[in-house]
Amino acid sequence: MKKKLPLILFLVIASxxxxxxxxxxxxxxxxxxxxxxxxxxxxAKARREISSANAEAETLKAENITLRDANATLLSNMSNFSELSKQNSDNVDRAMEALARKERQLSGINDMISANDSTAIVSLTRIKQTLGENAKVGVEGGIVVISNSITALFDSDTSSELTEEGKTWLAGVASVIKTNPNFKAEVEGLNITGEYGPTYNQVAAVASALVTTLEVPAESINVTAKDGNFKEGINIKLQPDYKGFYAKAKESTKGN
Incomplete structure (x- = not known):
């Protein structure tokens, strides 16, 4: 028993x-x-944070792409705007140049019109010196008008034979026409009866005397007969050479 006790004790301790x-x-x-x-x-928390960070990174990446595209669009628009602005500036410059050309053209035409008017006024003075201070001469719209009555030129409303007074008057008119070659002459007959035959014969007689007797170039004479609106008589109208005037205006336009 004593021999087993240590073993039991060991087992108990070991147990x-x-x-x-x-x-x-x-x-x-x-x-x-x-x-x-x-x-x-x-x-798990770290994974959630990583997932959130990845999501934010994707969002930032998408936003960065959007901003980059927006920036590219803005730069393109700025370039287009700059080009458009340049084109508009060029258009304005061309419009201003065209306007300046038109102003020069109009200025040239106005100068020619003023020159014609001035010529008519100067001619009026010379015509009165030629025909006498009592001559019926005036300027209407840049046209010099020399007037005389039917009685003084033909004695009667139906006659187409010039009187001596009429011949003398026409001689002075012929001198005026020939000394102003830049004007075209028109013999205008005014009638108040509505019978234009006698008036046309009188106008033709005046034109014939100017061309055949007084040697006024035929191409410088035109004839008309019309209603005088309660006035009758013969008008010799000296007007600018409008054909030449428009030719000069056309050349002025081309030159500018």
Whole structure:
């Protein structure tokens, strides 16, 4: 019995030590499980944060692409605007140049019109010197009008034979026409009866005397007969050479 007691004691101690060690192992296992759980929770949290960070990164990437595209569009629009602005500026410059040309053209035409008017006024003075201060001479719209009555020229309304007074008057008119080659002459007969035959014969007689007797160029003479609106008589109208005037105006337009 005494020999077995140490063995029993050893077994008891060993059993007690084993039980204690087992309890410690279980405690360590529980601690490890707790740590594993905590680690898994931290890992899950880290994964969530990584996922959120990745989502934010994708969002920022998409926004960056959008901003880059918007910036490219803005630069393109600025380039287009600059080009359009340049084109508009060029168009304005061309319009201003065209306007300046038109102003020069109009200025040239106005100068020619003023020159014609001035010529008519100067001619009026010379015509009065030629025909006498009592001559019926006036200017209407740049046209010099020399007038005389039917009685003074033909004695009667139906006659087409010039009187001596009429011939003298026509000689002065012929001198005026020939000394003003820049004007075209028109013999105008005014009628108040509505019977234009005698009036036309009188106008023709005046024109014939100017051309055949007084040697006025035929191309410088036109003849008309019309209603005088309660006035009758013969008018010699000296008007600018409108054909030449428009030719000069056309050349002025081309030159500018």
């Amino acid at each position: 007690s030590a084993f039980s204690q060690r087992k309890s410690e192992l279980f405690a360590e296992i529980d601690t490890l499980k707790t740590r594993i759980s905590e680690v898994e929770q931290e890992l």
